[in-house]
Amino acid sequence: MKFIFSTILTLLFAFSSHGQYWFGPKVGISYIDHVYQDRTYEKDSFDVKQDLNFQAGIAFNYTASDMYSVYAELLYEKVDKTVKDKSSGGELVNASMTNHFLSAPVMLRVTLGKVPFHYYVNAGPRLSYWLGGKGSLFLDEFNENPPIMDDDGNPLPVEYKTTFNSDKALDGDRGTALVSKPNRLQFGLTAGGGMYFDLANGTRLQVDLRYTWVHSNMGTNNGVQDINFAGENYRENFEYYHNIATIGIAYLFNYDANLKRKGSSTSKESKKRKK
Numbered sequence: 052m053k054f055i056f057s058t059i060l061t062l063l064f065a066f067s068s069h070g071q072y073w074f075g076p077k078v079g080i081s082y083i084d085h086v087y088q089d090r091t092y093e094k095d096s097f098d099v100k101q102d103l104n105f106q107a108g109i110a111f112n113y114t115a116s117d118m119y120s121v122y123a124e125l126l127y128e129k130v131d132k133t134v135k136d137k138s139s140g141g142e143l144v145n146a147s148m149t150n151h152f153l154s155a156p157v158m159l160r161v162t163l164g165k166v167p168f169h170y171y172v173n174a175g176p177r178l179s180y181w182l183g184g185k186g187s188l189f190l191d192e193f194n195e196n197p198p199i200m201d202d203d204g205n206p207l208p209v210e211y212k213t214t215f216n217s218d219k220a221l222d223g224d225r226g227t228a229l230v231s232k233p234n235r236l237q238f239g240l241t242a243g244g245g246m247y248f249d250l251a252n253g254t255r256l257q258v259d260l261r262y263t264w265v266h267s268n269m270g271t272n273n274g275v276q277d278i279n280f281a282g283e284n285y286r287e288n289f290e291y292y293h294n295i296a297t298i299g300i301a302y303l304f305n306y307d308a309n310l311k312r313k314g315s316s317t318s319k320e321s322k323k324r325k326k
Contacts, residue, residue, distance in 0.1 A: 085293060087291040150269075154177060157177075232270050
């Protein structure tokens with residue numbers, strides 16, 4: 052990790068005099084696998100589906116040379132999860148959760164190829180911050196003692212929003228669910244590659260493939276406080292992390308610091324001649 056950051060800083064300082072900056076919007080689709088610390092949780096008890104989710108944000112690329120650059124993103128990411136018990140195919144437990152993250156990968160990029168097609172590989176660390184989430188829970192016991200019913204008296208799932216503040220999780224309030232020991236700041240490593248095309252108007256279209264290994268669990272299982280809905284016979288398991296495969300597209304605009312300085316110098320010289 053120290054090597055990655057020291058390499059990035061070396062490139063920034065060594066080539067800052069003639070670097071180019073690219074920035075622009077980025078969108079992507081992610082395939083997310085939820086990996087539990089307790090392997091028997093999925094093997095024996097629950098069926099946890101892999102999910103397709105989306106991300107959107109801003110991409111930045113500092114080009115130090117034709118081959119080397121530093122690439123970073125600031126992204127909103129949506130992560131869904133659906134859990135059903137295996138014994139009854141989801142009739143006893145049917146739970147879903149949607150979590151929201153702000154993520155920032157920073158990667159060293161090596162680029163090959165010639166204009167207008169460029170191919171690259173990149174890798175580096177990724178930090179993400181858990182903003183919050185919401186969910187839905189239906190248990191078999193709701194059939195006999197429903198906490199919420201429709202107009203015909205049929206039980207409905209409990210809809211809730213997650214909170215990390217115990218003061219907001221009041222007794223008997225099923226609309227708010229407490230996560231008392233979350234890992235809100237999560238670390239991962241990401242690597243991949245792709246290609247970009249230099250367009251006639253001076254912009255750039257980038258297509259990116261990437262895989263991320265997240266090394267932080269969502270949280271620590273902390274007893275009956277965490278999403279158990281006032282004593283219902285179910286408790287959410289937060290000791291899991293994500294592995295994420297992503298395909299993304301970015302549209303980038305160029306800012307050339309070297310040309311900017313040349314333009315400024317030319318302007319100053321012109322003023323001198325007029326004097």
